[in-house]
Each structure stands twice: as C-alpha cells, then as structure tokens.
Amino acid sequence: MKKYELIFQDLENKILKKIYDEGEFLPSEMELSDYYEASRATIRQALNILESRGxxxxxxxxxxxxxxxEKLNFPISGLTSYKELQESLDFESSTTVLKFEKVKIDDELHILTLLPNDSYAWHILRARKIEGKYSVLDRDYILYDLAPDLTEDIVKDSLYEYLEDELGLIISYANKEITIDFINEDDRKYIDLAKIDHHVVSVKSHVYLADTTPLQYTESRHQVDKFRFTEFARRQKI
Amino acid sequence: MKKYELIFQDLENKILKKIYDEGEFLPSEMELSDYYEASRATIRQALNILESRGxxxxxxxxxxxxxxxEKLNFPISGLTSYKELQESLDFESSTTVLKFEKVKIDDELHILTLLPNDSYAWHILRARKIEGKYSVLDRDYILYDLAPDLTEDIVKDSLYEYLEDELGLIISYANKEITIDFINEDDRKYIDLAKIDHHVVSVKSHVYLADTTPLQYTESRHQVDKFRFTEFARRQKI
DNA sequence: CAGTGGTCTAGACCACCAG
DNA sequence: TGGTGGTCTAGACCACTGC
Structure with a gap:
C-alpha cells in the first residue's frame, strides 16, 4: 500500500472516531511529517484527499x-455502484434481473451508449427493491468482449465487484447526467409507482476504463420520492 | 499568478483550441518541464487539475x-452561481426579486439554515425567467453581518460576484442536496408550472467561507423539465 | 515574531508500457 | 530496454495568522 494512502486512512479513522473532532485542528504538517516519518509532500498528499472528501x-x-x-454518501458523484451504496446506507434491498441478453450495437444504440458500432454488448435490465417496493430500474449496456463470461447470477449480485475484482478491469471515470423524465412503459411495468406519478429521476452514465475504453452505458430510473443526491462541493476558482 | 495555474491555463487553452486534440497525448512531463521551465512537481500540479476537470x-x-x-457545465458540482451558469450556457434569462428583507434567525430557521441562533440574515426570494417562462425559484438566507450593505439591485444582478469581488469574501465549499419535492404555494404562485406538475427539483445548499464560517443557505426550486445536472465523476478507489 | 500552510526545486527509485 | 507517469525525499522561500 502506498504511504500517503495509509496516512490518509489513519487520519480518516481518527476523524471518524473523533480522536480529532469537528472544530479541532489537526497537528501541523511538520508534526504529522515527524509522526508518520514521511516528507511534508507525502503528508500533503494525504491531507488533500481529506480536504477533497470534505x-x-x-x-x-x-x-x-x-x-x-462523517463519511458523506456519494450516490452519483463518486461513481459508486448500487451495491456499495446499498451497503453503506444499509437499508434492505434486493435485485430482480428482468433481462439478460447479448445484443449488437447498431447505429441507434451506438448514439445512445457510445459503445463501438457493430460491437456486441450485454443488455441487462434490473429492478431494485428498496424497503419492500420496487423503486429503481437499471438498464445497462456492457461491452461483451470485456466480460464474455458474465452470468445472470453475477449481475444479480454486484456487477462492479465482478468487473474490478474478478476481471481486473480498472474503472476510471464517467460522464453523468441527471434529468427528470416522463415515465415510460417499462417504468409502469417494473417500478411500483403511485397513480399521481408522471415522472422518474433518470441518471445516465457513460463509464470508461483507465485506458479510456468505453465500457458501459447505464441508465438508472428512480421513483421520485426515493431519490436523494448529496454532495460536498468545492468552489472552483480558476 | 502562480506558476502551476499559468501552466494549467495554457494547457487548457491549447486543448480547447485543439492544438492538443482528443485522442492525442500531451508532451511528457519531462518535456513540459523543459518547455515551461518548471520542475516536474509543478507540471504535475497543473496536470492534476486538467485530469480532475475531465x-x-x-x-x-x-x-x-x-x-x-470542451469545458463541461457544472451547474451544481462546482458551486457555480446562477449568473455564471447562465452566462456559460448563454440562454436568455432575467430575475425578479420577490422578497428582500432582514430576518432574525430563530430556532426554526437555525435548524434549516445552520446560521447562528439569534443572528440576523437577509431573506431573499427570486424568480428566474428562462426563455420566457418563470422556471426557477431561489430562496436565500445570507448572514447579515457579512453583507450589511446588500441592496435589491445587487441581488437582481449577481450575489456571488458582489460577495467575492466587492466584499472580498472567499467562498470555499458547500454541502448540497438534490431531491424531488412536492410543489408548495410559492411554487404555484411564482413558477409557471404545467397543470400536470406535482413536483419540483429542489437543490438545497449550505455554503461556507474558507474560514468555515457559515455564510448562506440556499434553496433553488426548478421546474422539472428545465432541470439538468451533468458531471464528470472519477471513481474513488480508497 | 514564530508557526502555519502554499509553492517550487532537484533528484531519486519504482511500476508500467512499448518496441 | 528506454520512456512514461507514480511516489517519495530534503530543502527552500513565500504569504498568511496570531500573539
């Protein structure tokens, strides 16, 4: 493990355990440098992560x-997967796989997913039950070549865990968009909507690997009253 | 100006002008180090900003x-103000000030705004017209002591510009939350809602200065079909 | 004034990638 | 193997804070 990561984790733990409590100052960079036997640059690397996380x-x-x-919840911002999210928030939930098929990326799908034309992709549709009600509908397109051995059982559990831990893919960044969309046929069919609902929250993402290969397109449609997005934002001066 | 900021801006410009185009590699850190006559650490500082901005x-x-x-639009993420946002997206818009008053922060307002109990605050309500329709309703509470000379004309123009450029306040970070709320009386009164609308998108923020003083609480209520939030997200590994 | 974080340098070794 | 970015060090000077 890298030194600055270890220092970050140690400091994070001490903050979570209130050894360093809100309103108090951390030891100075020089003192931390002595304590961890690291250069000031390394200490500053760890502190920068703490600062960026709020x-x-x-x-x-x-x-x-x-x-x-407190650790903040970053449902969108940190590119966190549904399973990680669900574990960190720790409410009851389950997943139903509605579709699991191999499709060819034609022109129309290419424009939507940004996956290469004429390539193949897994098309996965999953409904997420939260506290007894189907509240989220996830649609995924994942490049077939990068995960040819994907199974229905895996996507029922955790897709990202499999891609990262089993396949060793390094997921790096995503372009995300949140909008409020009119409900469609599938929403009606698979989400437990109230009669008065006319909209869902749609979170669309294009996900890329570290080598900039497009890996996945996801759309996550949430029942409006189950949706909440929080983030810690810093002002960008430049 | 700091060296790494200048290098960042120069590289950003060259990317925007496609001197370095998508799909191409930048010169190596060593080459950039020679070119800008800077150490590798300084070059890396500039490159880190480019990376974090996508x-x-x-x-x-x-x-x-x-x-x-392209520069991405960060309506929420970068703590961008309405005016900056509106200028960068460049659509027609105007602001109507509906309320501009000094209020005392009582228990109830303290819980909502996190501003100090028994302090005074400006209470500002503004309706934003976009492309001919009132689509956004902004409610602000700003600590009175930090901006005692605020006027209605200023808030009609740009609040953040005044706070930062005129008063020299350094706005640093915010905790933000996006939810879908039921419409209330004020929404009905001041936003041009469709009959079928039952919800608005609510963006609530607690805004802090660099010295961690709470400065402002804002709630921005958007007509659902005018709301769009995009962001560039990196996967957090640790 | 002493102490703090912000910037910058010069140099080193490592892990990774390509030919 | 040579070049790349990732990590780390030791040291320097600066601007800002509070006493």
Whole structure:
C-alpha cells in the first residue's frame, strides 16, 4: 500500500472516531511529517484527499480544521455502484434481473451508449427493491468482449465487484447526467409507482476504463420520492 | 499568478483550441518541464487539475491522453452561481426579486439554515425567467453581518460576484442536496408550472467561507423539465 | 515574531508500457 | 530496454495568522 494512502486512512479513522473532532485542528504538517516519518509532500498528499472528501478545511497560517466527522454518501458523484451504496446506507434491498441478453450495437444504440458500432454488448435490465417496493430500474449496456463470461447470477449480485475484482478491469471515470423524465412503459411495468406519478429521476452514465475504453452505458430510473443526491462541493476558482 | 495555474491555463487553452486534440497525448512531463521551465512537481500540479476537470486521462507508462476538448457545465458540482451558469450556457434569462428583507434567525430557521441562533440574515426570494417562462425559484438566507450593505439591485444582478469581488469574501465549499419535492404555494404562485406538475427539483445548499464560517443557505426550486445536472465523476478507489 | 500552510526545486527509485 | 507517469525525499522561500 502506498504511504500517503495509509496516512490518509489513519487520519480518516481518527476523524471518524473523533480522536480529532469537528472544530479541532489537526497537528501541523511538520508534526504529522515527524509522526508518520514521511516528507511534508507525502503528508500533503494525504491531507488533500481529506480536504477533497470534505473532512477538513485547510487555512493558510492556521492549520487544518476538521469540519466533518462523517463519511458523506456519494450516490452519483463518486461513481459508486448500487451495491456499495446499498451497503453503506444499509437499508434492505434486493435485485430482480428482468433481462439478460447479448445484443449488437447498431447505429441507434451506438448514439445512445457510445459503445463501438457493430460491437456486441450485454443488455441487462434490473429492478431494485428498496424497503419492500420496487423503486429503481437499471438498464445497462456492457461491452461483451470485456466480460464474455458474465452470468445472470453475477449481475444479480454486484456487477462492479465482478468487473474490478474478478476481471481486473480498472474503472476510471464517467460522464453523468441527471434529468427528470416522463415515465415510460417499462417504468409502469417494473417500478411500483403511485397513480399521481408522471415522472422518474433518470441518471445516465457513460463509464470508461483507465485506458479510456468505453465500457458501459447505464441508465438508472428512480421513483421520485426515493431519490436523494448529496454532495460536498468545492468552489472552483480558476 | 502562480506558476502551476499559468501552466494549467495554457494547457487548457491549447486543448480547447485543439492544438492538443482528443485522442492525442500531451508532451511528457519531462518535456513540459523543459518547455515551461518548471520542475516536474509543478507540471504535475497543473496536470492534476486538467485530469480532475475531465480534460485528460493519465496512463502510467504511456502518457496523458486528451479525452475532452470542451469545458463541461457544472451547474451544481462546482458551486457555480446562477449568473455564471447562465452566462456559460448563454440562454436568455432575467430575475425578479420577490422578497428582500432582514430576518432574525430563530430556532426554526437555525435548524434549516445552520446560521447562528439569534443572528440576523437577509431573506431573499427570486424568480428566474428562462426563455420566457418563470422556471426557477431561489430562496436565500445570507448572514447579515457579512453583507450589511446588500441592496435589491445587487441581488437582481449577481450575489456571488458582489460577495467575492466587492466584499472580498472567499467562498470555499458547500454541502448540497438534490431531491424531488412536492410543489408548495410559492411554487404555484411564482413558477409557471404545467397543470400536470406535482413536483419540483429542489437543490438545497449550505455554503461556507474558507474560514468555515457559515455564510448562506440556499434553496433553488426548478421546474422539472428545465432541470439538468451533468458531471464528470472519477471513481474513488480508497 | 514564530508557526502555519502554499509553492517550487532537484533528484531519486519504482511500476508500467512499448518496441 | 528506454520512456512514461507514480511516489517519495530534503530543502527552500513565500504569504498568511496570531500573539
């Protein structure tokens, strides 16, 4: 494990356990440098992660102030998968696989998914039950060549775990979009909607590997009252 | 101006102008280091900003690949203000100030806004017209002591510009939340809603200064079909 | 004034990728 | 094997804070 990651994790733990509590300053970079036997640059690498995650706010001339003792939930922002999300929020849930088929990417699908024309992809449709009600409908297109041995059992469990841990694919970044869409036939069929509902929240993502290969297109359609998106945002000055 | 900022801006410009185009690699860190007469650490600082903004994807052993020639819109993510957003998207819009008053933060408002109990705040309600229709309703609570000379004309124009450029306040970070809420009386009154609409998109933010003083609470309520949120997200491994 | 974080340098070794 | 980005070090000077 890299040194700065270890230092980050140790500091994160100490903040979560309130050894360093909200409103207190962390030890100075020099002191941390002595304590962890690391250069100041390495300490600063760890502190930058803490800052980007909203744990601390650095103040020139003063120090690093702890501003949050909690991990925030990043349902969208961090590219977190449904399973990780569900575990971290820890509510009851289950998944039903509605479709699991191999399709060819024609012109129309190419425009939607950005996967290469004439390639093949897994087309997966899953309904997610949260606290007894079907609230989310996930549609995925995943490049067949990168995961030819995918099975229905795997997608019922966790797709990302399989892709990353089993296949060793390095998922790197995504372009995401959230909009409010009119409900369609599939929403009506597979999500437990109220009569008054006319809309769902749609989260669409194009997901890429570290080598910039497009891996996946996902659309996640949420019942409006089950949708909540929180994030920690920093002001971009430049 | 800092060296790494200048290097970032120069590289960003060259990418926007397609001097370095999508699919091409940037010069290596060593070459950039020679060209800009900067150490590799400084070059890497600039490249990290490019990467975090989604312009490039770094690949160990290969180089920094350009993956986007466009600035993305960050309506929420970057803490961008309505005016900056409106200018960058460049559609027609105007603002009507519906309320502009000084209020005392009582218990109830304290829980909502997180501004200090018994302090005073500006309470501002603004309707935003986009392409001829009132589509967004903004409610703000801003600490009175930090902006005692605020006027209706200023909030009609740009609040953030005034706070940052005129008052020199350094806005640093925010906790944001997006939910789909039932429409209320004010929504009905001030937003041009369709009959079928039962919901609005609500974006709530607690905004803080660099010294961690809470400055502002904002709720922005959008007509559902005018709302769109895009972001570039990187996978968080740790 | 001393102490803090912000920037920058020069140099080193590593893991990874390609030919 | 040579070139790339990733990590790490030791040291320097700066701007800012608070006393």
């Amino acid at each position: 744990f601390i706010q650095k103040q020139k001339g003063k120090g690093s102030l702890v501003i949050s003792s | 312009f490039i994807q770094k690949q160990k052993g290969k180089g920094s690949l350009v993956i986007s020639s």
